[in-house]
Amino acid sequence: MSLPSSPSALSAPAVSTLVTRLRAAGCVFAEDEAELLLTTARTPSDLTAMADRRIAGQPLEHVLGWAEFCGRRIAVDPGVFVPRRRTEFLVHQAAALARAVPRRRPVVVDLCCGTGAVGAALAAELGSPASREAASPQAGIELHAADIEPAAVRCARRNIPPATGRVHEGDLYAPLPPALRGRVDILVVNAPYVPTEAIGLLPSEARDHEPRVALDGGADGLDVQRRVAADAYRWLAPGGHLLIETSERQAPRTLAAFRRHGLVPRLATDDDLCATVAIGTRPTASARPATAEPA
Incomplete structure (x- = not known):
């Protein structure tokens, strides 16, 4: 069975599994985080890697590579302070x-x-x-x-x-x-x-x-x-x-x-x-x- 060409094309069960994994890892806003991961990842393999990093405890902004701040996307690299x-x-x-x-x-x-x-x-x-x-x-x-x-x-x-x-x-x-x-x-x-x-x-x-x-x-x-x-x-x-x-x-x-x-x-x-x-x-x-x- 071939994988979908983009993360946003994942099936509902696959998305539900992602949300369940995030919630089990302690992500309070698991649904919102899943949506951000889905819309940011370029490929299914990217999505898997990003989800694994988030579940391992990395800040969501470091995983995404950006943070929303004053209505703008601010680039956030790993190891850099995340704007609050x-x-x-x-x-x-x-x-x-x-x-x-x-x-x-x-x-x-x-x-x-x-x-x-x-x-x-x-x-x-x-x-x-x-x-x-x-x-x-x-x-x-x-x-x-x-x-x-x-x-x-x-x-x-x-x-x-x-x-x-x-x-x-x-x-x-x-x-x-x-x-x-x-x-x-x-x-x-x-x-x-x-x-x-x-x-x-x-x-x-x-x-x-x-x-x-x-x-x-x-x-x-x-x-x-x-x-x-x-x-x-x-x-x-x-x-x-x-x-x-x-x-x-x-x-x-x-x-x-x-x-x-x-x-x-x-x-x-x-x-x-x-x-x-x-x-x-x-x-x-x-x-x-x-x-x-x-x-």
Whole structure:
């Protein structure tokens, strides 16, 4: 008996068997996952291999090779941090602030960019470089993204091609062009914020298949956030904004770090997405506030 030429042509019993296997492996949304596998696999053998990987515990996004984020398909390579839906709130907050920037092309930096999902979504939402001459004053952004993980940088360069922005490899601000200092309008960061001792409590999909450097935020989860906040003032333009995804429990300490380094802090939350974003704004006055620690 010959196999169908495409997975979508599989018989109802075959599809039912796939759903049963996924459900037995603990996939809560087995029917939805089966549909995604069926529509993504190119051949029945591809489908079998993908199903086996998923049943073995690999994240669905790594198996598919993509994740849906802000209505777009973002390429996700094995071993790279998978963008979470709650991070869409970070994008929406950053986009709203970018639209208020008076200059024609706001300068946007996506630190700890992972797949580049946040930067790619902002570029799409705020207009591509090809539309710079359009009537909208916010047609396009000058986008830079950076990550310390080589695998993440390779993936981000697929999602942020040269026509959209530049992706740099290195630790936080270190790889950014020096000419960006004092020019960044929107500094958006999804830094790791899981406390080290809580890593073992994460689902195995994250714990076993995503890079530790993208998850581990140190003893209290805020080590990387503090490092970002410490240097943000010198990179932000006057009136520029730093936005960091954090947790509701950690938010007071994130905001305190912003205040300590000269930024005016506030908090934005979304109950539906269980999302919390700390926002710090560099004052427009030329003098750095006396409360700020020395650089």
